[in-house]
Amino acid sequence: MSTPQKRAIRPSREAPSTEVLEDGVTRRSTFKWMTIAWVGFAAATGAGLTASLRFLFPNVLFEPPTRFKAGDPSTYAFGVDERWKAKYRVWIVRNSDSMYAIFARCTHLGCTPNWLQAQNKFKCPCHGSGYYMSGVNFEGPTPRPMERVEIEVSTDDGQLVVDTAVRYIYERGQWSDPKAFVKMA
Amino acid sequence: MLIVNAARGLVNFLSAPQYLVTVALVLLIVAINVRAIWTKRGGVVLGIGGVLFFALSYLDPNFNKVATLPDNVPIVGMIFLVGFFFWWAMHNAYENDRRIAEGRPTIEGEDSAQKVFSWPDLVYVELICLVVVMAVMIVWSIFLKAPLEEPANPTDSPNPSKAPWYFLGLQEILVYYDPWMAGVVLPSLIIVGLMAIPYIDTNPKGNGYFTFKERRYEITIFLVGFLVLWCILIVLGTFLRGPNWNFFGPYEFWDINKLVPLNNINLSEIIWIKIFKTGMPGFWLFREIFGLALVVLYMGLLPPILAKTVLRRFYEKMGIVRYLIGVNLALIMLALPIKMYLRWIFNLKYIVNIPEASFNI
Numbered sequence: 001m002s003t004p005q006k007r008a009i010r011p012s013r014e015a016p017s018t019e020v021l022e023d024g025v026t027r028r029s030t031f032k033w034m035t036i037a038w039v040g041f042a043a044a045t046g047a048g049l050t051a052s053l054r055f056l057f058p059n060v061l062f063e064p065p066t067r068f069k070a071g072d073p074s075t076y077a078f079g080v081d082e083r084w085k086a087k088y089r090v091w092i093v094r095n096s097d098s099m100y101a102i103f104a105r106c107t108h109l110g111c112t113p114n115w116l117q118a119q120n121k122f123k124c125p126c127h128g129s130g131y132y133m134s135g136v137n138f139e140g141p142t143p144r145p146m147e148r149v150e151i152e153v154s155t156d157d158g159q160l161v162v163d164t165a166v167r168y169i170y171e172r173g174q175w176s177d178p179k180a181f182v183k184m185a
Numbered sequence: 186m187l188i189v190n191a192a193r194g195l196v197n198f199l200s201a202p203q204y205l206v207t208v209a210l211v212l213l214i215v216a217i218n219v220r221a222i223w224t225k226r227g228g229v230v231l232g233i234g235g236v237l238f239f240a241l242s243y244l245d246p247n248f249n250k251v252a253t254l255p256d257n258v259p260i261v262g263m264i265f266l267v268g269f270f271f272w273w274a275m276h277n278a279y280e281n282d283r284r285i286a287e288g289r290p291t292i293e294g295e296d297s298a299q300k301v302f303s304w305p306d307l308v309y310v311e312l313i314c315l316v317v318v319m320a321v322m323i324v325w326s327i328f329l330k331a332p333l334e335e336p337a338n339p340t341d342s343p344n345p346s347k348a349p350w351y352f353l354g355l356q357e358i359l360v361y362y363d364p365w366m367a368g369v370v371l372p373s374l375i376i377v378g379l380m381a382i383p384y385i386d387t388n389p390k391g392n393g394y395f396t397f398k399e400r401r402y403e404i405t406i407f408l409v410g411f412l413v414l415w416c417i418l419i420v421l422g423t424f425l426r427g428p429n430w431n432f433f434g435p436y437e438f439w440d441i442n443k444l445v446p447l448n449n450i451n452l453s454e455i456i457w458i459k460i461f462k463t464g465m466p467g468f469w470l471f472r473e474i475f476g477l478a479l480v481v482l483y484m485g486l487l488p489p490i491l492a493k494t495v496l497r498r499f500y501e502k503m504g505i506v507r508y509l510i511g512v513n514l515a516l517i518m519l520a521l522p523i524k525m526y527l528r529w530i531f532n533l534k535y536i537v538n539i540p541e542a543s544f545n546i
Contacts, residue, residue: 116429119444124342125342139447
């Protein structure tokens with residue numbers, strides 16, 4: 001013969017909703033409060049997450065404009081120019097017949113590579129990816145070349161204009177687009 | 186001096202990733218089967234050897250510079266801690282195996298037959314641990330600085346850029362795999378795989394006591410994964426990766442201009458250009474068909490073949506679901522050293538390289 005307490009907790013088939021578990025707590029009231037608690041918890045968590053999403057859209061962005069004047073083409077010597085790397089994250093490269101701008105972001109995992117003059121290559125400090133002066137990858141784990149950005153000669157003052165928001169991707173054949181490079185006479 | 190330089194050269198040579206991982210794999214598999222290493226005498230010899238190696242190495246200026254960085258000091262501690270607990274577990278396992286063979290109760294079985302009170306016996310020990318750990322942490326924070334640096338700047342990646350120490354194993358995997366694989370898929374599978382162990386390995390032996398004999402394969406697989414493919418890679422990333430993520434031996438100067446030829450090629454380039462001597466096909470599915478076939482063979486066809494041959498015993502013991510999940514997880518784990526060796530031997534970059542879809546294996 002079991003004790004009265006044990007019998008009370010055992011679910012009964014006859015009248016589940018009115019069965020008193022202890023001190024006036026019924027099965028139904030337990031479910032009611034549990035539902036209120038879970039709905040409240042979900043609502044509070046949802047509101048918190050929604051409020052967090054607001055942080056993805058800041059009121060002010062302390063970033064330089066993506067389109068900038070990069071000076072007269074004649075100020076660029078043959079090779080890789082690093083003067084805009086710190087501010088706009090681009091290298092401007094001049095070779096024998098053209099100029100182009102490479103966005104300084106490793107296509108492996110997004111670190112900023114370094115230009116190694118002595119070895120004539122870009123080298124990423126994070127996983128050792130290497131690129132030629134053209135931005136084409138040749139060593140390390142990176143799967144594709146670095147991206148180039150829009151570059152053109154301004155019609156009013158002859159300065160270079162670079163826009164880092166417009167990218168030209170090698171695999172899509174975009175490097176031959178007219179705005180992907182500046183033809184040098 | 187000549188001998189010292191020769192020893193330095195040898196250690197530098199053997200620390201290169203391809204030799205370090207190979208030596209570690211071979212040593213581990215041999216060592217866990219040699220009983221003498223796991224005796225008290227073996228432990229003392231190993232411990233003294235380790236301390237002596239580090240003490241002598243600190244005399245080298247290049248080693249000293251890297252090993253005394255506040256970031257890297259805990260890894261020296263980790264080497265000794267992991268080493269000690271590895272030895273301790275194997276020591277107890279061999280002792281228990283002997284006891285079980287003689288029909289005597291295990292160490293843990295004897296231990297739990299005796300009872301102590303949680304108050305005061307356990308709580309006192311906990312209190313002492315708490316005080317000691319706090320004292321060590323305070324002294325540590327005074328002597329080893331963790332300086333605040335300038336605000337983060339995306340255009341200025343430190344050279345070398347290192348992840349927190351516990352992620353350096355992952356960073357090393359990233360040298361061989363695409364970010365999606367090494368950064369998302371493999372870490373998720375490590376966590377899922379570890380959680381799946383109790384459901385895959387249902388052998389009740391070894392519950393609550395150390396043993397090696399009763400679960401030889403399980404322990405070997407785990408140790409290869411944990412010690413070689415995780416801890417050794419952390420040590421490699423901490424001490425042996427320098428500027429431009431080049432490899433530097435422990436006694437080598439971190440020269441930013443060290444030139445290491447790392448020209449890599451994809452499997453598709455090897456097959457189409459080197460073997461067939463034709464150009465690369467334009468359509469990616471056609472271009473990567475061999476790599477994709479290899480991956481499908483490895484993941485899809487290898488488990489059934491193994492079930493019929495080498496792993497027949499496991500297949501019969503585990504049943505098809507458990508067997509397939511377990512073998513696939515093990516194959517994915519093994520894919521890491523396989524890819525490493527392919528890189529080291531053939532300069533292979535990717536088996537499947539589809540930049541059009543950001544998918545590389």
